[in-house]
Amino acid sequence: MSILYHITTLPIPLHTPKIHSSLLILQSDPAMLLRGAILRPLNPSSVVRLKTTSSSLPQNVAVSARPPSRKSYSISDGDLESQGFILRRTPADLNLDDLNKVFVAVGFPKRDPDKIRVALDNTDALLWIEYEKTRRPVAFARATGDGVFNAIIWDVVVDPSFQGIGLGKAVMERLLEELLEKGITNIALYSEPRVLGFYRPMGFVADPDGIRGMVYSRKQRKKK
Structure with a gap:
């Protein structure tokens, strides 16, 4: 297929x-x-x-129909780690105030942290990148959907201070792969x-x- x-x-x-x-x-x-x-x-x-x-x-x-080989990542997990970036796939360690700052920095309206928390609770897949030196999120994307046929990707953002080095593409590649692996x-x-x-x-x-x-x-x- x-x-x-x-x-x-x-x-x-x-x-x-x-x-x-x-x-x-x-x-x-x-x-x-x-x-x-x-x-x-x-x-x-x-x-x-x-x-x-x-x-x-x-x-x-x-x-x-199957996701490409992991060798096709534009930036490998190892290269990200060597540059001080940590890949995260859960909101467990995500500081919502810091995430809100990234939203505002790229032109999104400031959001109520409680509503962000509800949105994340209803998110099917997410991926964000933490900068190890500051422990803050610098790239983020998430997806919602029915888990079978459809998904919508939301909030693809990269902190302006970290744009142009491939973090947005790194997040999208991995989030897209996860959705495709689910058969969506x-x-x-x-x-x-x-x-x-x-x-x-x-x-x-x-x-x-x-x-x-x-x-x-x-x-x-x-x-x-």
């Missing part, structure tokens, strides 16, 4: 009106996207494979348009077969 990575780009107003995001979707079966689950796997012969180019969108990228076939996330290029090298493409995501908008409802 092959897995198709899809991006659906759609400007979405968030809590702050000046910020717009795009909805990115990773899925293994086009028949499941916004159409419901099917009862049998997609015939491999029906999967379309196109070479990826930066200028040809929309497009589909076919990759192995549809994975989505929101992204500002200016960083869509960060996700494309991971296999995402735009608007498969013209399918676009939709998000509930209170503003749109008020117009009726």
